[in-house]
Amino acid sequence: MAQVPIAEGVFTGPPGDPQLVGARCRACGIVTFPAQDSCPRCAATEMDQHLLARRGRLWAWTTQDFPPPSPPYAGPTGADFVPFGVGYVDLGDVKVEARLTESDPDRLAHDMEMELVLVPLRTDADGTEVTTFAFRPVGA
Ligand SMILES: [Zn+2]
Secondary structure, three states: EEEEEEEOOOOOOHHHHHHOEEEEEOOOEEEEOOOOOOOOOOOOOOOEEOOOOOEEEEEEEEEOOOOOOOOOOOOOOOOHHOEEEEEEEEEEOEEEEEOOOOHHHHHHHOOOOEEEEEEEEEEEEOOOOOEEEEEOOOOO
16 A cells, blocks of 8 residues: 655654654754744744754643544544544754654643654555654553
8 A cells, every 4th residue: 555645854763663854954053843934033044954853841732522624634623523623742952843653632731752653644546645744652
């Protein structure tokens, strides 16, 4: 079965060891995710690719109980929709908003260690599996 990422340039590396692709401002050092062409802090236009840490700490979270607006949401809708967790994970130099593999808020805790994984988002009619990134509690 073929696998394709939800979008090009968002994550890189082998499926078992993915990393998110951010950007770092050459002038002031701020890190962004997703990568941007100009700095949101100082407006410089020299941004270098910056691979983000694979592990971080859970900072805030909630449960997505209904399909988000589409686009940009490209996952299952209607009867195929399954609620999922979303949250911010603090990777040290940037906080990343992402899907979580755990959707039960009672099983998540502030400052919990999280790691980046790739998860299937949907399977297209031709059998192609579309993958996206998510954070999973370490040890889960
Ligand atoms: Zn800057």
